[in-house]
Amino acid sequence: MSVARRHVLSLSLGAAVSALCAPIVFGESAGKDILVASNQPGRSGGNLTIALRSEPKTLNPALASDASTLSVIYCMGADLIHINRLSQRTEPGLAKFWTSSRDGLNYTLQLRRGVRFSDGRPFNADDVVFSFQAYLDENTHSPQRDLLIVGGRPIAVEKLDDYTVRFHLAQPYAAAERLFDGFPILPGHLLEASYRSGNFAQAWGISMQPGQFAGLGPFRLKEYVAGQRLVLERNPYYWKQDSVGNHLPYLDEITFLFVSSEDAQVIRFLSGDTDVLSRFSAGNFQALERQQAGKGFHVFDLGPGLEYNFLFFNLNDLPAEKSPDLVKKQIWFRDILFRQAVSASIDRAAIVRLIYNGRAAPIATTATPGNKLWIDSAIPPAAHSPDQARQLLKAAGFSWRSDGSLVDSHGNLVEFSILTSSSNEQRAKMATLIQDDLSHVGMNVHIVLLDFEAMVGRLLDSFDYEAAISGIADGDADPNSEMNIWLSSGGMHLWHLNEKKPATSWEADLDRLMEAQLVTLNATRRKRLYDRVQEIVAEQLPLIPLVSPDVLAAAWDRVGNFQPAILDPNALWNVDSLYVR
Amino acid sequence: MTPRLKGWTLLLILVALHIPVLFAGFFAPYSFSQQNRDWSFAPPSRMHFFDSYGVFHLRPFVYAIEPDVNDPSGYMADLHQIEPIRFFVHGSPYNLLGFLPGNLHLFGIHGSDRVFLMGADAYGRDQFSRFLYGGQISLAAGIVAAALSLLIGTLTGAFAGLYGGWIDDAIMRGGEIFLALPWLYLLFAVRAALPLHITQWQVFFLLAAVIGLIGWARPARLIRGVVLSAKERSFVSAARAFGGSDFYLLRRHILPQTYGVLLTQMTLLIPQYILAEVTLTFLGLGVGEPMPSWGSLLSSLQQYYVLTSYWWMFLPALLLIPVFLAYFWAADALQEHLKSVPL
Numbered sequence: 013m014s015v016a017r018r019h020v021l022s023l024s025l026g027a028a029v030s031a032l033c034a035p036i037v038f039g040e041s042a043g044k045d046i047l048v049a050s051n052q053p054g055r056s057g058g059n060l061t062i063a064l065r066s067e068p069k070t071l072n073p074a075l076a077s078d079a080s081t082l083s084v085i086y087c088m089g090a091d092l093i094h095i096n097r098l099s100q101r102t103e104p105g106l107a108k109f110w111t112s113s114r115d116g117l118n119y120t121l122q123l124r125r126g127v128r129f130s131d132g133r134p135f136n137a138d139d140v141v142f143s144f145q146a147y148l149d150e151n152t153h154s155p156q157r158d159l160l161i162v163g164g165r166p167i168a169v170e171k172l173d174d175y176t177v178r179f180h181l182a183q184p185y186a187a188a189e190r191l192f193d194g195f196p197i198l199p200g201h202l203l204e205a206s207y208r209s210g211n212f213a214q215a216w217g218i219s220m221q222p223g224q225f226a227g228l229g230p231f232r233l234k235e236y237v238a239g240q241r242l243v244l245e246r247n248p249y250y251w252k253q254d255s256v257g258n259h260l261p262y263l264d265e266i267t268f269l270f271v272s273s274e275d276a277q278v279i280r281f282l283s284g285d286t287d288v289l290s291r292f293s294a295g296n297f298q299a300l301e302r303q304q305a306g307k308g309f310h311v312f313d314l315g316p317g318l319e320y321n322f323l324f325f326n327l328n329d330l331p332a333e334k335s336p337d338l339v340k341k342q343i344w345f346r347d348i349l350f351r352q353a354v355s356a357s358i359d360r361a362a363i364v365r366l367i368y369n370g371r372a373a374p375i376a377t378t379a380t381p382g383n384k385l386w387i388d389s390a391i392p393p394a395a396h397s398p399d400q401a402r403q404l405l406k407a408a409g410f411s412w413r414s415d416g417s418l419v420d421s422h423g424n425l426v427e428f429s430i431l432t433s434s435s436n437e438q439r440a441k442m443a444t445l446i447q448d449d450l451s452h453v454g455m456n457v458h459i460v461l462l463d464f465e466a467m468v469g470r471l472l473d474s475f476d477y478e479a480a481i482s483g484i485a486d487g488d489a490d491p492n493s494e495m496n497i498w499l500s501s502g503g504m505h506l507w508h509l510n511e512k513k514p515a516t517s518w519e520a521d522l523d524r525l526m527e528a529q530l531v532t533l534n535a536t537r538r539k540r541l542y543d544r545v546q547e548i549v550a551e552q553l554p555l556i557p558l559v560s561p562d563v564l565a566a567a568w569d570r571v572g573n574f575q576p577a578i579l580d581p582n583a584l585w586n587v588d589s590l591y592v593r
Numbered sequence: 594m595t596p597r598l599k600g601w602t603l604l605l606i607l608v609a610l611h612i613p614v615l616f617a618g619f620f621a622p623y624s625f626s627q628q629n630r631d632w633s634f635a636p637p638s639r640m641h642f643f644d645s646y647g648v649f650h651l652r653p654f655v656y657a658i659e660p661d662v663n664d665p666s667g668y669m670a671d672l673h674q675i676e677p678i679r680f681f682v683h684g685s686p687y688n689l690l691g692f693l694p695g696n697l698h699l700f701g702i703h704g705s706d707r708v709f710l711m712g713a714d715a716y717g718r719d720q721f722s723r724f725l726y727g728g729q730i731s732l733a734a735g736i737v738a739a740a741l742s743l744l745i746g747t748l749t750g751a752f753a754g755l756y757g758g759w760i761d762d763a764i765m766r767g768g769e770i771f772l773a774l775p776w777l778y779l780l781f782a783v784r785a786a787l788p789l790h791i792t793q794w795q796v797f798f799l800l801a802a803v804i805g806l807i808g809w810a811r812p813a814r815l816i817r818g819v820v821l822s823a824k825e826r827s828f829v830s831a832a833r834a835f836g837g838s839d840f841y842l843l844r845r846h847i848l849p850q851t852y853g854v855l856l857t858q859m860t861l862l863i864p865q866y867i868l869a870e871v872t873l874t875f876l877g878l879g880v881g882e883p884m885p886s887w888g889s890l891l892s893s894l895q896q897y898y899v900l901t902s903y904w905w906m907f908l909p910a911l912l913l914i915p916v917f918l919a920y921f922w923a924a925d926a927l928q929e930h931l932k933s934v935p936l
Binding site for chain 1 (some may be wrong): 666715
């Protein structure tokens with residue numbers, strides 16, 4: 013009640029009260045603990061089935077990093093402030109409103125009252141404090157930890173009362189509200205014990221019992237059958253309603269089927285086994301588009317998205333005794349001229365034409381054309397010039413034998429392997445095109461296809477690879493979502509992980525620029541900083557950008573409120589308002 | 594046709610099927626890795642004798658193709674550009690049998706256009722050329738694997754049959770374990786654990802070795818049967834009585850009786866092992882890009898839109914049928930021949 017009065021007071025006295033002492037207020041009006049969603053009302057009941065490319069690796073939100081795991085966790089958790097994937101703006105989540113201090117260092121969030129976890133236990137500020145403690149703990153090794161480091165210090169959270177928390181930042185932080193999306197609040201009553209005993213990283217593995225789970229999202233864990241499916245059921249305690257008073261979510265259950273190949277997913281979609289299809293190729297889009305008339309489903313092309321595919325080389329520090337061949341090749345990989353030559357040899361237009369049927373865009377840096385607010389349009393498009401590649405290689409000390417094969421300055425043949433996931437048809441095909449492109453400058457490239465989990469193991473754990481093709485789909489259009497890629501200490505600094513300090517001067521520059529843009533509140537200045545980051549990436553090519561595909565989706569007409577968005581999870585972002593007709 | 598003539602004819606057909614594969618460099622108009630990125634998924638070239646004006650050409654020709662304005666993924670013929678098929682043209686260089694360099698091709702067309710007898714794949718590579726080169730890998734893998742299987746099978750079956758007792762039991766049970774293991778999953782695990790640097794040759798031999806090693810149990814059983822009956826024959830007992838060692842008995846008397854079985858098994862196993870190689874490569878476990886094998890030619894069919902939009906990608910599967918039939922008929926003829934020859 014007092015909160016409501018404060019809100020009304022600041023509105024009526026707004027003109028008279030000095031700007032210096034009036035707090036900035038966001039969010040919906042106080043007092044309502046149930047969030048009323050703005051979607052079209054639908055009908056309760058029904059089951060949605062969707063396919064996942066791989067099995068989730070964990071159900072612990074602090075450890076999730078791949079798309080399948082994140083899709084499932086998204087449906088089971090709720091964050092304090094949520095980014096609406098369609099409008100790309102923030103909206104209240106578990107925090108019904110929030111205020112920030114004028115200096116931007118303190119954010120006070122008012123939590124919803126009367127909210128319960130999916131096991132019926134009450135939610136309050138203690139859970140928020142615990143959650144952020146777990147996310148920030150270095151022993152947890154959360155891949156998302158870097159997103160919460162501002163000004164070199166982790167953000168601090170304190171409980172003001174049972175339903176009020178205050179976050180303190182070491183420096184003012186641009187787009188601070190967007191921080192909270194993607195950090196679902198964890199149940200202290202279930203996880204605090206394992207956290208205190210140091211076992212938090214082992215908690216909530218994929219085979220956890222449904223009884224051990226509690227979350228604030230629209231769904232809770234019902235069943236997991238390894239190799240087949242994961243089923244979520246409605247969370248009866250979910251804190252949202254639609255505009256006519258129905259409790260959300262509408263769906264009784266969501267079934268995630270594990271269908272590891274995209275083509276199998278397309279076939280199952282066509283046969284009606286799954287209701288929604290996302291993350292599929294332009295070739296399949298073409299085939300589906302031809303069939304959609306009269307069949308009862310529709311396909312959607314949302315235009316360029318935030319995903320970018322890239323080729324990168326292993327620049328990790330490796331002991332020479334254990335992998336002598338790889339260390340010798342890293343001498344080439346570390347040479348900027350070599351990487352630039354590789355980039356100049358690649359025919360990106362052919363990748364767009366042959367692999368994506370034109371439904372993609374070639375990129376010269378890692379910000380994509382879909383990211384209209386942040387892309388640096390001054391960066392020239394990546395040239396396809398084998399001649400320029402040869403000049404760069406010559407300048408780097410390479411030469412060619414009479415049969416055309418490339419040798420380095422010591423006479424070693426330039427050959428290396430490119431690793432990619434066997435389940436991603438587009439990247440496997442990109443590898444074949446790139447192999448052919450590089451053969452025209454004399455490099456002998458082998459392609460190694462491994463299943464996704466084996467590949468991720470080599471990229472992130474054993475570092476036993478030479479080059480790899482992968483892709484990243486940014487969770488948010490804001491540069492802050494890329495912190496853990498560009499920071500030298502970041503968990504997704506793929507080409508060189510576990511750096512104690514930046515290995516090169518340009519990586520030190522990236523550190524400085526990313527940390528600066530993190531705390532710059534002025535939008536123009538922030539854009540300039542991030543432009544510089546994009547320029548460095550385009551010059552130094554730690555990741556050699558290839559193409560950015562369009563976002564494609566399809567759904568049977570029986571799925572109501574289906575509104576795919578460019579931001580991930582593109583088909584399920586509004587899972588709590590999806591229904592079956 | 595007498596059975597003997599029939600047998601020789603079938604053998605000749607079998608050999609004739611292998612010649613274009615063995616000399617793929619000459620019979621194929623293009624190299625297996627040459628990408629023609631403007632002709633992605635181009636359909637098979639149609640041969641014409643009459644052009645659009647109704648004029649007859651003695652030399653068959655194809656039209657140059659260009660992207661279809663109405664269908665972004667299709668092609669249309671440019672009726673003004675006639676490309677006659679020429680024979681014995683000079684084209685991309687190759688190494689026949691691995692060491693004889695050459696650049697003469699049986700047929701081709703001049704200029705920058707292409708003749709795709711079996712259409713083109715996603716990268717515009719000629720499927721007909723890739724089919725011939727791919728046959729080298731698939732047929733060789735089948736033959737090498739069959740030879741390996743029969744070698745191991747003969748040795749183990751002979752010892753099992755000759756000595757009997759616990760050796761026989763051990764070998765036969767061992768064989769049963771081999772038959773029962775879930776090889777496909779093991780192979781995927783092995784692939785993930787292999788070092789990144791394997792040359793194509795190493796992959797090929799590994800593939801052939803794996804296929805051959807898995808399949809020794811069945812031939813072993815057959816050879817054991819032959820040896821068991823052979824060792825009871827009177828001339829074998831006589832030789833043993835004269836002091837012949839086990840090794841002498843095997844070499845001189847017993848194994849010669851297995852030759853018929855071995856030969857028939859060979860002709861039966863080769864197509865089975867070719868199919869095994871095709872399956873493994875189809876699933877991604879074989880030789881890597883750009884080296885083709887019949888399995889990798891078919892693997893693009895796993896993609897739904899290829900299956901439904903580009904029918905010519907099926908052709909390698911259809912062409913496997915005559916190859917297998919030739920082997921099976923040769924095996925039949927051989928069995929007939931052996932039945933009529935008293936041992």
